[in-house]
Amino acid sequence: MAEKLLKDLERELSLGLSALEKKFLGLRVGRARPELLENLTVEIYGGKQSLGNVSSISAPQPQLLVIEIWDSSIKDTVEKALRKASYSPNIEGNRFSVPIPSPTKERRNELIKISFQYAEEIKVGFRNQRRAVLDGIEKRKKEDNISEDLIRKFKQDVDKIVNGYVEKVDILKKKQEEIVKSV
Known part of the structure; x- marks a missing residue:
């Protein structure tokens, strides 16, 4: 049960990260991209x-x-x-x-703000998914008589997965900001 929940969480977070990458690609940073x-x-x-x-x-x-x-x-x-x-x-x-013209300095600053907003929105979504998974396991704990040690281990695994994806979002955001500043 826990393995399935972790795999489902990983899949959802991966889809969210892919959506963020597409949003970043859609930003006009002055370089022509199909x-x-x-x-x-x-x-x-x-x-x-x-x-x-x-x-x-x-x-x-x-x-x-x-x-x-x-x-x-x-x-x-x-x-x-x-x-x-x-x-x-x-x-x-x-x-x-x-x-595709190069963006002005004001537009570059605006693009950085937009990329920051996109990144923060996806991070909030990741945290909401973490909360939903943890709430679900808490409800099942009573029904299925799951031990506290297993619950604690599961929570650590969920936190590790979500934190890994939050770090990937930060890396993507920094890359996007570098691209915008370099144009």
């Missing part, structure tokens, strides 16, 4: 699609993204979505060239 535009929503075919599903996106230069749409009939809606997201694309046929 991840900046892959999840941009485009209203086409009577619904919404992500730009990554209807085109190929590449970064041939550090300050330029190139989007090649697969269907020329969606050209206008893709342009509209890019402009709505504050990008200024240059269009040649089915190819969009999107320059």
Whole structure:
């Protein structure tokens, strides 16, 4: 039972860390990365699609993204979505060239604050998951007659796992801040 709970906790924390990495990749730090535009929503075919599903996106230069749409009939809606997201694309046929300017000092400071907020939100989520697991084991302690020693060991294992993921969040946050400052 305890092993399953620990594995489930580890899986949930891993998913949270992956989500944080995606959020960090979505921040505009002045370097062209396809991840900046892959999840941009485009209203086409009577619904919404992500730009990554209807085109190929590449970064041939550090300050330029190139989007090649697969269907020329969606050209206008893709342009509209890019402009709505504050990008200024240059269009040649089915190819969009999107320059990515370097952020100003104020914008870099804002990005650092945003990355700090993302990191703190995920840490709070990790702590909430820890609390939920520990509360669950406390309830089961009475029902299943689990010894205090096993409970203490389980709590230590949970704390060790959660603290390890909190450290990974701090490392990611520092890397993000270094990237923002270096641009």
